[in-house]
Amino acid sequence: MKSFLNIIKLDYLQRTRSYAFLITLCISLAVAYTFVPEPNASYSTIRISNYIGVYNSAWIGYVTAIMTSVFLSLVGFYLVNGSVKTDLQTKVGQIIASTPIRNFSYLFSKILSNFLVLLTIVLIIFLMSVLLFFLYNEGFSFEIIQFIKPYFFITIPALFFIATLAVIFEVFFGKYSVIQNVGFFFLFSILMFLPSTTEKQFELDIFGSEIVTSQMENRVKEILQTNELPVLNIGYVIGNVEKVKRFNFEGIEFPTSFLISRMGWMLLGIVLIVIISPYFHRFNVKERKSIKKSTQNISFSKTNNEIVLSALPTVNSNYGIFLLIKTEVLLLFRMGKSWLWIINLIGMVLLAALPLKISFQIVLPVLWFLQVNRLSELTTKEVVHNVHYLAFASYKPIGRLLTSQLIAGVILMLFLALPLLMRLLFVTDFTAVLSLVFGGVFIVLFAAALGIVTKGKKLFEVLFFMMTYAVLNGVSFFDYFGCLTEHPYYIFRLLASVLVLGILSFLVRKVDLKRM
């Protein structure tokens, strides 16, 4: 038992002792701050019709717990997903595979360490929620139980299940990051929009939020004295706050069946791990691959030609970057399984065939999001593939190599958007064309900048996922390619973002190279 706990502890330490995790915690603090809008803010997070709660302990505790449950479930999967893959890539997995540890124990330790990582973020958000209560002091008494209860019964079980899902996805789709990313995206969307109105259905709500929001709705219904259920908004709703009215929310008593259902969700996660344990590859992936490759007849006959360097043809200086761009494009196109390109091609056909609005607002963001792994490796692949000693000792690695990486990324994004670009040009919507092009450049630079600053891929993957989800839900604040906004001012804002990200990428890489 002690050694099992040690595995969890050390895995947790390994994952949290990174610059990227520190940044994640900082971002979590910032996001947690927005969960309860300040009284004069121009947005709301949980609103029932035109009502929000007074800022007492219950409202702040329950709202932040629900927002954490929903949003951390959404991004948490991407944050913790990859722990088995890391063991595979670092080859620690080969050592693990040769130890007596059982598949279940190993996978369960991964779940618990995933869970601990998410709990760390929850703790930060929890502390921020308490701080917000005192910051927005509206004269209500501080009741710690109104903070602890919702986090304990809503947020924690949901995150435990997400930690389990991350491991399950890795066991089944370990080599297919795209399937993991997109698969969870759809699963989350389904879970999120399953309606729960009866007590029985509340038990099936993995995020545990609907039992609370339903009571909030009932409370507002009573105030409005209507039979119609008021409209509930969860998420960042911008505008209309001047009309907002306040009501008193005192928290809820969770029924026993609901509490049992929370344990049930956690237990389900453990049962699923028991079921899938026998199918875990136990790091035998490469061997399988090499068996397949060996049929391709890699072996070759040896020659006796010795290299006489002085007799080799002379090469000239060529400081152009065309060949670098060509290879960077090649690397981007070849990354991942080739059959996944069929999905990209289908996306391009849909861009050409579906109504312009749907192509622009739905197909393009999804198609671009499918490239998340390609983009996140754009400026991190040297380190991922251990080529950095060669790359950073090359001639002008920033001016030539980084530039060509960015250009290659933009080529990929614009190539995928080409059918839509052609259509927009055809209807002479030049504002949309410009927005789309800047949007492509923006997301490439965003990936590059986050990769360079955090030295990892995760943060970009999580934020890109959030942005895509927000754009698909019509949140114009996250519209990075002009599908929801047509104002010319927007293009300047986008252009400014592009410039800032570009400068940031080049400067930080320059500092990094100096510090090495």
Next chain:
Amino acid sequence: MQLEIQNVSKRYNKNTYGLKDFSITIEKGILGLLGPNGAGKSTLLKMIATVSKPTDGVILLNKNNIVKDPNYIRKQLGFLPQDFGVYPNLNAFEFLEYIAAMKGVGGSNLKTRIAQLLEGLNLIAAAKKPIGSYSGGMKQRVGIAQALLNHPKVIIFDEPTVGLDPEERVRFRNLISDLANDCIVILSSHIVSDIDAIADEVAIMKNGSLIVKATQEDIIEKVEGKVFEVIIEKEELSQFKSSHVIISTKREKGKLQVRYISDHPIENSELKEANLEDAYLNLTKNN
């Protein structure tokens, strides 16, 4: 052609140094860099290759400060890091073209040069296969090829023979002997036999400092007349170890043949001709 490393230090934190006040001057020819693991060989080589910057000191190539102007050496550098990777989705030909572009070399002869390098390194038959399917030795040879893509005037090989079979090792030695005429070649290893066959000069490092830099003959001379062999009982070994520098032991008819260094040989010891390994072990154990 001259590479001067002057009072270079690499400090990781207040009291931890990878390299401390290190100075050496390297001229044309092959310099073998020897030292135990953790001696600072790779740290030094990475700084010469401009991958890492010294905390203190300067590195001059032909009087140009390459710490301030790294592109001066990068244009004429061939560097094989100890631990390097490849992009698995590219084949060897594409990967070398990519590295050539990074180095800023091209022209109509590039493809021919790559093909001839691949042929000379026994990789031509696999040149169009993804590097991800290569064995460790094949990847190492791709690494050697990329170091020779341009016309390097400074060539740094950090543990180049890792993963190579004996035949490939011999070919590699022949290859770099050919380079010695007009280049600075720095060859790092902790395997003495990789160095002694080809190095014009040898530098021995330990704990981030230079112990000695001289020709092989001068280094060997330091232990000449002090290397002995003797047959002892197995049980006597631990006591023997405490009083002598042991180079090697070999089982022989239930007993042990011990090669050791001493100013005062024990009875029945036979004087042996000293070699570089004897001198290396003596220097690293006594410093």
